[in-house]
Amino acid sequence: MTDALYDRAPGEASTSPEAERTTMSTEFGIYTIGLVLALLLTAISFWVANTSMIWAAGIPIGLVVLAIAQMGVHLVFFLHITTAPDNTNNVLALAFGVFIVILVVAGSLWITTNLNENLMLSPELMNLQMQR
């Protein structure tokens, strides 16, 4: 198999169609596990958002953690991203994407929070711009 020498295409479970056919029921099971886990994590997210059993200030952090977990479930079970050597290119591209996303989101929030604190207008003026 020359195919085995190459990197794996993102989203592809295995490189050869023949191997795919033999493991089709396994593949089906992987997608099903992914769906069950994703639905479970979604249900927990909605429960966490509405419950009073958790300290209110901790809820956003809990929701972010659940979203990260669900993203992991999607990547592993639906997009077949693994740590195998033939997947290195896909994982590196993903890691770079995540790095940029964190820079953009966290950086924007950090900068604007700082601006809001340091350039706070008087409340009357503030009401023209923002309702906080």
Added chain:
Amino acid sequence: MNVAVAIHDVKQDAFAPASEAGPAPKRIVAAFGFWIFLLSDIVMFSALFAAYAVLSHATAGGPTAVQLFSQTNVAVETACLLVSSYTCGIMSLAINARRRAATYLYALLTFLLGAAFLALEVREFADMVAIGAAPQRSAFLSSFFTLVGCHGLHVAAGLVWLTVMMAQVAVLGFRASVLRRLLCFALFWHALDIIWVWLFTAVYLIGVQS
């Protein structure tokens, strides 16, 4: 001709490392390129997410997130999109097994679930505009409609793409170029799901916490 076949056979048997194996097959190159595009698309979404996070309290005295969002609606939308991602995965399996009927069936299910998601979202938008919560009302609503609407546009584009792909399967059959496009479509559809996970978490669940 015989020589060419012999050389081909030698190539098959030789076990060279990836760096000496020559250019990768077009399938891998195309899918990797599409993966890079998807990541850049996600980076674009991150800018919209950042804008929403910054402006989510800038309601200018208009309706707030708590007053506008219905969690049951979002839960049904999420279920539609998750299950459509699953049927899309099963469709990929049917394609790999070259089963035409199963491919059409799961493509149809994927399409219907995606269309249901889109219908719910359009209805939500229409209801919001009807009570005066239009994009021009406040910075919060502008960023909300941009972010959620952009995801909705991606889903709509995905539905069109799926229809085109089924027409290609019907006319051209499972040839290499069609298989490549189907692989890219599956990547696109699963990536949209990841964006939606962040969307319902950031906008509909964290957004309504006081």
